[in-house]
Every structure is written in C-alpha cells, then in structure tokens.
Amino acid sequence: xxxxxxxxxxxxxxxxxxxxxITVGVVCSVLGSYVVLRGMTFFGDALAHAILPGVAVAYLLxxxxxxxxxxxxxxxxxxxxxxxxxxxxxxxxxxDTAIGVIFAGMFALGVALISTVRNFSVDLTHxxxxxxxGVSRGDLVLTVAFGALVLLLVVAxxxxxxxxxxxxxxxxxxxxxxxxxxxxxxxxxxxxxxxALQTVGVGLMVAMLVTPAATASLLTRRLPLMMAGxxxxxxxxxxxxLYLSYYVSIxxxxxxxxxxxxxxxxxxxxxxxxxxxxxxxx
Amino acid sequence: xxLTGLLRRPKPHQHTAPVxxxxxxxxxxNGGAPALEDVSLVVxxxxxxxxxxxxxxxxxxxxxxxxxxxxxxxGTAEIYGYGAxxxxxxxxxxxxxxxxxxxxxxxxxxxxMGRVAKIGLLRQAGRADRExxxxxxxxxxxxxxxxxxxxxxxxxxxxxxxxxxxxxxEAELLxxxxxxxxxxxxxxxxxxxxxxxxxxxxxxxxxxxHDLQMASDKFDRxxxxxxxxxxxxxxxxxxxxxxxxxxxxxxxxVLPGPEGMxxxxxxxxxxxxxx
Amino acid sequence: xxxxxxxxxxxxxxxxxxACGAAGEPGSPAAPPGAQPSSVLVAESFLADxxxxxxxxxxxxxxLIPLGADPHSFEPSPADVRKVADASLMIVNGAxxxxxxxxxxxxxxxxxxxIEAAAGLTPRAPQPGEHEEEEADHGHEEGDPHFWLxxxxxxxxxxxxxxxxxxxxxxxxxxxxxxxxxxxxxxxELDAWIKAQVQTVPENRRLxxxxxxxxxxxxxxxxxRVVGAVIPSVSTAxxxxxxxxxxxVDEIKATGAPAVFLELGANPQLAAQLxxxxxxxxxxxxxxxxxxxxxxxxxxxxxxxxxxxxxxxxALRQESS
Numbered sequence: 001x002x003x004x005x006x007x008x009x010x011x012x013x014x015x016x017x018x019x020x021x022i023t024v025g026v027v028c029s030v031l032g033s034y035v036v037l038r039g040m041t042f043f044g045d046a047l048a049h050a051i052l053p054g055v056a057v058a059y060l061l062x063x064x065x066x067x068x069x070x071x072x073x074x075x076x077x078x079x080x081x082x083x084x085x086x087x088x089x090x091x092x093x094x095x096d097t098a099i100g101v102i103f104a105g106m107f108a109l110g111v112a113l114i115s116t117v118r119n120f121s122v123d124l125t126h127x128x129x130x131x132x133x134g135v136s137r138g139d140l141v142l143t144v145a146f147g148a149l150v151l152l153l154v155v156a157x158x159x160x161x162x163x164x165x166x167x168x169x170x171x172x173x174x175x176x177x178x179x180x181x182x183x184x185x186x187x188x189x190x191x192x193x194x195x196a197l198q199t200v201g202v203g204l205m206v207a208m209l210v211t212p213a214a215t216a217s218l219l220t221r222r223l224p225l226m227m228a229g230x231x232x233x234x235x236x237x238x239x240x241x242l243y244l245s246y247y248v249s250i251x252x253x254x255x256x257x258x259x260x261x262x263x264x265x266x267x268x269x270x271x272x273x274x275x276x277x278x279x280x281x282x
Numbered sequence: 283x284x285l286t287g288l289l290r291r292p293k294p295h296q297h298t299a300p301v302x303x304x305x306x307x308x309x310x311x312n313g314g315a316p317a318l319e320d321v322s323l324v325v326x327x328x329x330x331x332x333x334x335x336x337x338x339x340x341x342x343x344x345x346x347x348x349x350x351x352x353x354x355x356x357g358t359a360e361i362y363g364y365g366a367x368x369x370x371x372x373x374x375x376x377x378x379x380x381x382x383x384x385x386x387x388x389x390x391x392x393x394x395m396g397r398v399a400k401i402g403l404l405r406q407a408g409r410a411d412r413e414x415x416x417x418x419x420x421x422x423x424x425x426x427x428x429x430x431x432x433x434x435x436x437x438x439x440x441x442x443x444x445x446x447x448x449x450x451x452e453a454e455l456l457x458x459x460x461x462x463x464x465x466x467x468x469x470x471x472x473x474x475x476x477x478x479x480x481x482x483x484x485x486x487x488x489x490x491x492h493d494l495q496m497a498s499d500k501f502d503r504x505x506x507x508x509x510x511x512x513x514x515x516x517x518x519x520x521x522x523x524x525x526x527x528x529x530x531x532x533x534x535x536v537l538p539g540p541e542g543m544x545x546x547x548x549x550x551x552x553x554x555x556x557x
Numbered sequence: 558x559x560x561x562x563x564x565x566x567x568x569x570x571x572x573x574x575x576a577c578g579a580a581g582e583p584g585s586p587a588a589p590p591g592a593q594p595s596s597v598l599v600a601e602s603f604l605a606d607x608x609x610x611x612x613x614x615x616x617x618x619x620x621l622i623p624l625g626a627d628p629h630s631f632e633p634s635p636a637d638v639r640k641v642a643d644a645s646l647m648i649v650n651g652a653x654x655x656x657x658x659x660x661x662x663x664x665x666x667x668x669x670x671x672i673e674a675a676a677g678l679t680p681r682a683p684q685p686g687e688h689e690e691e692e693a694d695h696g697h698e699e700g701d702p703h704f705w706l707x708x709x710x711x712x713x714x715x716x717x718x719x720x721x722x723x724x725x726x727x728x729x730x731x732x733x734x735x736x737x738x739x740x741x742x743x744x745x746e747l748d749a750w751i752k753a754q755v756q757t758v759p760e761n762r763r764l765x766x767x768x769x770x771x772x773x774x775x776x777x778x779x780x781x782r783v784v785g786a787v788i789p790s791v792s793t794a795x796x797x798x799x800x801x802x803x804x805x806v807d808e809i810k811a812t813g814a815p816a817v818f819l820e821l822g823a824n825p826q827l828a829a830q831l832x833x834x835x836x837x838x839x840x841x842x843x844x845x846x847x848x849x850x851x852x853x854x855x856x857x858x859x860x861x862x863x864x865x866x867x868x869x870x871x872a873l874r875q876e877s878s
Binding site for chain 2: 037091156157159160162163165166167169170172173174175176217220221222223225226
C-alpha cells in the first residue's frame with residue numbers, strides 16, 4: 001500500500017505535477033465557492049477561453065518560450081475580466097450577454113492570430129487540455145506564488161466579499177466600495193484561471209472552479225466550511241486524478257476532472273440529510 | 283460607491299436636524315416615468331411611521347432613497363442634516379423575496395455583517411463586536427437560533443434577524459420593506475413587540491406595508507404615497523375617502539361602516555417585489 | 558412592418574449568397590484531366606522536392622502546406638481549397654498521413670489525379686520492447702506513415718511518382734524515367750553515407766527518444782533502438798498519461814539514452830521535464846515534416862536527411878555532459 005502511494009513520487013515530474021495540481025485544486029475550489037454563490041460559472045468558462053489571444057501573442061512574441069505565456073495569459077485574463085465588468089455596468093447589455101460577446105470574440109481573436117502565422121506549429125492541445133506533467137520548477141513557483149496571493153486576498157477581505165455577495169444593498173449602506181471589491185474578485189478569478197490552465201486546460205477549467213464547490217455546498221450550510229470543504233475535495237481530486245493517470249494511463253487533466261465529478265455524484269446521492277438517498281428514505 | 287466613499291469619515295449627526303428631510307425629491311429610473319414625484323416630508327427622531335400605498339406607489343423607492351442606495355434625480359434628501367450617502371447608521375430590512383435564503387450563512391453571520399464597517403478594512407471582529415452581536419440577538423429573541431442557516435427560519439424569524447443586524451450596526455434609523463407581508467398573526471405580534479422596545483430606545487422606524495388596517499392600528503403616523511405624497515399624519519387624518527380615492531383609485535372601494543369608514547382594497551400583493 | 562421587410566430581405570440575400578457559396582467556385586482546373594498537365598500540386602515540401610527531381614523542367618511543382626507548418630495539424634484555408642480546385646494533378650504522402658485530405662478533396666470538387674507516394678509500402682511493426690499502439694490513433698489508423706525518413710523507402714516514392722507522372726503525361730515518360738534513375742542514385746549515395754555516419758556512434762548509444770513516433774523506419778533501417786516518444790503516438794495532437802511518461806523515464810534510465818530529439822516547432826515542455834529528470838540532453842530543430850527555406854540548413858530532401866542524421870550522430874557520439 002505504501003509502495004502504491006510512493007511509487008509515482010520517485011519521478012520528479014510527478015512530484016511537481018502533484019504540487020501544482022494540489023495548489024490549483026485548492027485555489028480553484030476556494031474561489032469557486034464565490035463562483036457558485038454568485039452565479040459566475042459562465043464567466044469563469046469565458047475567462048478560460050478569453051485568455052487564448054494573450055497566450056497566442058505571448059507565444060509569437062516570445063518565440064515559443066514558456067515563461068511569457070503565463071504573463072500574456074494573465075494580461076488577457078485581467079483585461080477580459082475588467083472589460084466584461086465594465087460592459088455590463090453600462091446597463092446597455094445584460095451581464096451574460098456581455099460575457100458571451102467578449103468571450104467568443106477573444107477566443108476567435110486568439111484562433112485568428114494563431115492561424116495567420118502558419119509556419120509555427122503551436123501546440124494547442126496542451127492549452128485546451130492541460131499539461132500538468134510538463135510543469136517546470138519555474139512554472140511551479142509562479143503557480144504557488146500567485147495561488148498564495150489569491151488565498152491571502154480571500155482571507156484578508158473575507159467579510160467584505162461576504163457582504164457584497166450576500167447583500168449588495170447592505171454594502172452600499174455600510175459604504176463598502178462594492179465596485180472595487182467586485183472588480184477585485186474578477187481579477188482574482190482571472191489569476192486563478194491562468195494558473196489553473198496548465199493543469200486542466202481551457203476545456204476542463206470550469207470543472208475545477210465549480211464542481212468541488214458545488215459538492216461542498218451539498219455538505220454544509222456555512223460558508224467557511226464550504227470553502228474549506230471544497231479545498232479538500234479539490235486537492236483530493238487532484239491527487240487521485242494524477243494517481244489514476246499514473247496507474248491506469250489516462251490523460252491527467254481529464255482524470256482530475258472525472259474524480260471531481262465522481263465526488264459530486266457520490267455526494268449528491270449519499271449526503272446526510274440532503275442527499276437523494278436520504279430524501280428517499282425519509 | 284467608490285473607494286473615495288470609503289475614505290470619507292461619516293459626518294457627525296446634527297442632532298437638531300430632523301432624521302429625514304426630503305425637499306421636492308423626484309426619482310426616475312433610467313429616464314422613464316418617475317417612481318417618486320416631488321415628495322417633500324420631514325421625519326423627526328423617534329417617530330414610527332407606516333408607509334402605505336398601492337403597488338407601484340414608490341414605497342420601496344422611498345426607503346431605498348432614504349437608505350442612500352438611490353440618489354434623487356432632482357431635489358435633496360438629507361439624513362440628520364447631511365446627504366444620505368454619508369451615513370452608516372441606517373438599518374435596512376429588505377423584502378423577503380430579495381434575499382438569497384440559500385446562501386450558506388447563519389443567523390449570527392448575518393448579524394455580524396452589520397459590524398463590517400465598524401470593524402474596518404483588514405481587521406477581524408473583536409470581543410466588543412461579538413458582544414454587540416450577542417446583545418442584538420437577545421433583543422430580538424433569536425439567541426437560540428444563532429447557528430441556524432437562514433433558510434431554515436420562519437418568515438417572522440427572518441425579519442427579526444435583519445432587525446438584529448440593524449441593531450448590531452448601531453443604527454438609529456430603521457427602514458423595513460414589507461416586513462409584515464405573509465406573516466401569521468403571532469409572528470406579526472412578535473415584530474411589533476420588538477418595534478415597541480426600539481421606540482423606547484429612540485430608534486426612528488419607517489415600515490412599508492400594504493395592510494391599511496394594521497397600519498392604522500399599530501402606527502401613530504401614516505404616510506400615504508402614490509408617487510406623490512398624498513398624506514402624512516395620524517391615520518384618521520390621512521385615510522380620508524378623498525385621499526384613498528386619490529391613492530388607490532379603482533382598486534379601493536370605500537364604504538360607510540358602523541364605526542366609521544370601511545376601506546376594501548383588492549390589490550394582490552403576496553410574493554411580488556414592488557418598487 | 559418596415560422591420561419585418563428588412564429582416565425578410567436580409568434573410569433572402571443571405572440564403573442567396575449561401576447558395577452561391579455552396580455551389581463552390583466554378584472549379585476550373587488548370588487543364589481538364591486527360592489533357593497534358595503543366596503543373597502538379599504536392600502536399601508537403603519535402604515531397605515537392607522529390608517530385609521536382611523526377612519532373613525536371615516538364616512540370617511546375619507547387620507545395621500546398623507552407624514551410625515549417627505541421628502537416629499533422631494542418632487545416633486548409635479557403636485559399637488552399639482553391640489551389641486544390643485548380644489542380645488537375647496532385648501528389649500526397651498517403652498511408653493516412655494527410656488527415657485533412659478527404660474533406661479537402663470533397664470541398665474542392667471537380668476531378669483530378671492523386672498520386673500516393675507511399676503506395677505499396679507496408680507499415681512497420683513496432684520493435685520488440687517498443688511502445689505499441691493500443692488502439693487506432695485518430696488520423697493515423699493505418700499505422701506509421703513516416704516512410705520517407707528512410708531513404709530506401711524514398712526510392713519507392715520516386716518510383717511511384719515517376720509512374721504516376723508518366724501516366725498523366727505520357728509524352729514525358731522517358732524524361733521522368735531518366736530523372737528518376739539519376740535521383741535514385743543520389744538516394745543510394747545518401748543511404749551509404751548514413752550507414753557510415755551511424756558507424757561512428759557506439760552501438761550502445763544508438764538510442765532514439767523523439768517527441769513523437771516519426772523515426773520508426775529510420776531506426777529499423779539503421780539499427781537504432783526506439784526507446785520511446787514523449788507523445789506516444791504518430792500524431793502530434795495527443796498527450797501522454799503520467800503512466801506513459803513514467804515508463805519512458807524508466808526506459809531512458811535503463812538504456813542510458815543520451816538525448817531527446819525534438820522536431821522543429823514541437824512543444825518542449827514535456828521533453829524539458831524528461832531531461833531534468835534523467836539528465837539527458839534536449840536537442841531541438843529536427844526537420845521531419847518540412848524542408849526549410851532556400852537559404853536555410855535544409856532546402857531539399859537530401860540536405861534535410863543529412864541535417865537530421867548529423868544532429869543525431871553529433872548528440873549521440875558525445876559523452877553526455
């Protein structure tokens with residue numbers, strides 16, 4: 001049993017991959033609590049796609065080097081987050097319309113940029129599905145550093161985020177700058193999406209944001225517990241997913257997401273009190 | 283509300299000024315028809331006023347204006363002598379349909395939210411804050427429910443939680459948007475007991491409601507709105523057939539009854555959100 | 558009412574345009590099939606070079622896929638479809654290499670002769686101990702199509718091209734035959750040169766780790782052992798599982814493979830991790846799917862092969878640092 005657990009750890013790439021995946025699992029799930037409670041799932045998915053042109057530009061300017069991709073994606077992500085926020089504030093379009101418009105446009109821009117430079121064979125699969133096995137030491141440092149920053153902000157401004165999420169009217173009355181914190185949350189989401197891209201890629205990003213938090217919401221009715229719970233579920237899914245990839249030989253990003261989903265389904269059925277089984281027996 | 287709003291210190295109240303002073307206030311949403319038109323009124327400290335009127339009369343709009351959430355399109359609104367946006371001493375109890383009851387917060391969490399401004403940025407709740415929350419819960423009789431998630435409460439209990447939050451805010455003005463709607467009689471009584479207690483403490487209270495009967499029974503002052511201020515004063519003075527006709531139009535039938543006038547309203551008002 | 562009219566007109570015009578589009582460009586090929594062709598459209602640049610050597614002055618040779626682009630992930634643009642529509646004679650690698658071909662030919666419509674360079678060649682079986690494809694890989698159900706990286710197979714290419722051109726252009730039959738013979742002689746020379754080069758690498762270091770499984774035929778012919786590929790597939794569009802990567806690491810450590818070789822444009826991330834883990838070198842810039850520009854290191858097939866072999870031999874000959 002011990003050997004079973006330790007065998008994959010003999011490989012450096014596995015160790016780095018695990019650390020990156022756990023970090024991403026925790027950060028995505030914690031921020032995912034806000035995504036679930038504030039109904040921002042579509043927004044999260046949109047951000048993941050909207051990062052493509054940033055990555056493409058960084059790839060083209062940086063001659064294919066890894067480092068610039070992170071920053072290019074970050075710039076595009078933050079820009080998109082703020083852009084969507086601003087567009088929906090004008091009141092001319094509804095928020096989900098604004099999201100749809102910008103997300104599709106950005107993604108198309110990215111595809112167009114990549115297609116114009118046809119003698120670069122840009123490896124889009126890794127972008128779409130993640131490349132957690134290719135995490136270098138530099139990548140890991142960036143992931144952990146930015147992940148820690150996001151978590152720090154969640155803790156520091158916990159009560160402010162809580163008020164603006166639960167009761168924006170109260171926020172107004174208490175003179176909490178609703179706009180500022182709202183935008184801050186969007187930026188934190190953008191950062192989370194960028195660091196998570198390497199683990200699960202654009203296609204599966206939403207799952208990391210939403211599924212562990214949704215699972216935790218079935219288990220508890222208190223927000224701090226929900227965040228802690230989703231962090232545990234998110235990181236457990238990351239670890240189990242990678243072990244699955246090692247022992248059963250399936251793509252790692254997909255494995256992680258499948259484990260997240262399995263946790264959700266199990267909880268949906270078996271949750272004490274609120275699960276389907278409990279309701280059926282009651 | 284901008285970042286600079288956070289940096290402005292709340293101004294001290296001018297205690298000689300009326301709590302609420304509206305001067306020819308008009309509120310329009312997005313350049314449409316006015317929700318409130320040319321309203322001028324004064325509310326003194328400690329008053330307990332029921333805000334009545336049909337759907338669309340602007341009751342919610344008035345409360346939001348006073349709370350500082352809406353700005354007047356024209357005219358001025360002052361709380362304790364200053365523009366409403368500068369105060370944090372206003373407790374606002376929202377309509378029940380506007381609250382996300384599934385949100386994972388407990389009763390105690392909601393009441394503690396009232397302290398957020400006083401706690402300040404980057405600081406945690408201290409012993410004084412927790413004590414105040416405890417006291418607020420006790421005043422409304424919700425101490426034994428403090429760890430319940432808010433969706434598990436009855437309608438009356440939910441209202442009391444938000445009153446407790448206003449107390450934790452150290453509010454001096456309490457605005458309640460349709461708190462009585464849909465509550466059974468015992469729950470209604472419980473709310474009024476609390477309001478009596480608050481009156482003794484000098485809290486100024488504005489409550490909007492559809493229930494004319496209850497309004498005239500329980501409140502010594504009534505404000506009748508139909509976008510304009512139709513009347514403000516004692517129930518008998520305000521609820522004249524002429525005023526009622528003006529406010530409710532065809533939705534109300536006024537009949538002579540054995541002990542005075544009988545007003546029959548046929549506006550349906552359960553579970554809708556009103557402006 | 559006006560709005561309804563406007564919408565209806567817009568819809569009508571749109572449908573009209575769509576119908577025109579669907580009918581396709583009036584595909585008038587350069588010359589109807591049967592008439593003497595003056596040009597031939599070749600899918601890949603290295604194949605185009607081989608074709609030029611056979612066709613000589615008789616035909617203009619055009620390449621479809623731009624230099625440096627990866628044919629595995631090539632997506633034809635409308636301009637490409639037009640090129641194909643205008644061509645009456647085409648040469649492709651075949652053996653399932655061009656995943657985009659079927660739909661492209663369908664879209665272009667019309668008729669043309671398509672010569673398959675790899676016709677008649679049988680796909681290889683993996684070496685003992687080499688990773689086996691468990692199931693058909695998307696786009697490459699027929700096995701490994703990278704025949705051309707063994708010059709002896711290239712000779713078969715030349716023969717297929719010669720015969721195909723002669724069938725389309727009987728008047729040039731003798732020219733093609735003569736050109737083909739001359740070129741085959743050069744290919745045999747290349748083969749001999751490669752053998753000599755490989756001799757300079759100690760036998761225990763003739764180990765190939767590449768970014769995807771393209772050098773199978775080369776390895777078979779010249780006695781290299783294929784230790785594995787970072788992407789265990791003959792298509793570049795796949796990703797390895799942790800298990801596959803771990804197995805590769807073990808294999809590399811067991812065999813002492815000195816270097817991992819990446820083709821030009823391949824994503825170096827995974828290879829970099831492998832190298833960090835095993836201490837092997839990362840060598841980039843292999844040219845497998847395309848020649849370079851005229852002023853580059855490998856403007857034609859022969860120099861492309863020499864470049865690759867030199868890269869292999871240099872990296873494998875040295876003691877690892």
